[in-house]
Amino acid sequence: MSRSFDAIVIGAGQAGIPLAARLAEAGRSVALIEKHMLGGTCVNTGCTPTKSMIASAYVAHAARRANEFGVQLPSSVNVDLAAVVKRKDEIVAQSRASLSTWIQSLHGLEHIVGKAQFADDFTVVVNGESLTSKQIFLNVGTRPSFPVMPGIDEINPLTSDSILHLKELPEHLVIVGGGYVGLEFAQMFRRFGSEVTIVEMSDSLLPREDRDFADGIEAILSGEGITVFTGAKCIAFQRENGLPAVRFEKNAEHQLVSGSHVLVAVGRTPNTDTLNLVNTQIAADEHGHIVVDEHLETSVPGVWALGDCNGRGAFTHTSYNDYEIVASNLLDGKTRRVCERIQAHALYIDPPLAQIGMTEREVRVSGRRVLIATRPMVRVGRAVERGESLGFMKVLVDAETHMILGAGILGVGGDEAIHGMLDIMYAGMPYTTITQAVHIHPTVSELIPTLLEDLKPLV
Ligand SMILES: Cc1cc2nc3c(=O)[nH]c(=O)nc-3n(C[C@H](O)[C@H](O)[C@H](O)COP(=O)(O)OP(=O)(O)OC[C@H]3O[C@@H](n4cnc5c(N)ncnc54)[C@H](O)[C@@H]3O)c2cc1C
């Protein structure tokens, strides 16, 4: 005996919930199956909790700098991690509760709590019940990768999930991986008061970003007292005098760093291995990402994969955009494609790094004639006035078409200010549209026209 739905959505992440809602509002019967918590990674273990805790870290940092601004505070600033975590938990709970209220208000949508597994291409089993549909949408996300390495069971390191529940401040946090997760937690815990060491195997932090930005970030983190080892590949874990320790190889030599806690932040593994895909014709690649076409349809017509599990994006906004693409194509008669999306993301250290379009490295490989301009944040009035003038801006423009190819801002407010350039790229307008615009003073954005007036050939 099985029940049939017009649509089955597996995973209540950043694409699954709005898609299930949109389908239900269009009059379809929809099963939304979630094995854990509504909102998935972003709400429960990703963006919302980390950005809430980063806000606490910023306050601690600002308080320590108070004297520089003529504000008198007691000399030592201490962080109560349990209170930081409580504040974060309240924000997360509020966010999840509003999703729950929304889901419950939707006629035709059934929220099923359980793990979905395929029996065949169009049948899934959850809590022992078979559900069928001619349209199935996968939004199963990813989880922290746990490297298979000697000694890992001996030290049982923290992941980006478990570190969110610490109530006592680590004395010394050793982080394996200098990517997004590693760097955001590194600065956060340093500002909370922990000693922090990063072990990154590439020859720079953030190996996918331009080297000048990575070097700028390393200088900012080192300046706050974080120890950074690059070109340092973690090869094993062990206990050293009772403490968890990371063994790494650097310059062909083995080194050991021990701390009170170890966090592994070496990437994420798609949850597609929970789905029993062997019972289907749905293809996945060697990393476990589900293979999709430009419309996000899998190798089985009628089954789509959205969000991090398709390997086409790894951010909340890319997952949400996947929902928009699929919903527009199915319900609005559009033919939207993933390739129309311009790459954009931000790393939320302080100051943040925002990056859109092509990196300088990608532009150089493309072989086209390009103009480049950079401007240090010390020449941005707003940043100087705020006493937050670390970093720089960079923009790359096609020398023939005058279209912006890419840009990055490592600097205060950069995550917001960069959207002016992103919107011009989406509008298909040349950079001169911005140079003619009058921006509000004093803002970080007002210096973007000035930045663009400094364009020179990229050599
Ligand atoms: C620490 C951290 C910080 C981050 N910060 C940012 C940020 O600042 N900005 C940003 O854009 N992105 C950030 N991200 C990334 C962002 O969280 C994800 O890209 C985003 O959540 C998109 O996820 P998704 O929609 O693909 O799936 P998810 O949100 O991961 O949801 C997938 C859901 O599917 C469920 N599921 C899995 N398998 C099954 C199954 N078989 N049956 C039923 N349910 C199942 C899971 O329980 C989960 O709830 C961060 C990530 C981390 C880890």
Ligand SMILES: NC(=O)c1ccc[n+]([C@@H]2O[C@H](COP(=O)([O-])OP(=O)(O)OC[C@H]3O[C@@H](n4cnc5c(N)ncnc54)[C@H](O)[C@@H]3O)[C@@H](O)[C@H]2O)c1
């Ligand atoms: N602000 C944001 O948008 C944000 C924040 C956090 C996470 N995220 C998402 O989460 C994803 C995962 O983040 P992540 O930091 O775990 O992965 P990542 O891929 O960004 O970084 C992992 C790092 O670990 C290093 N590494 C791997 N194996 C190693 C080893 N044995 N020894 C030393 N270093 C090693 C890699 O070289 C890499 O730099 C990101 O790609 C991003 O999509 C986004």
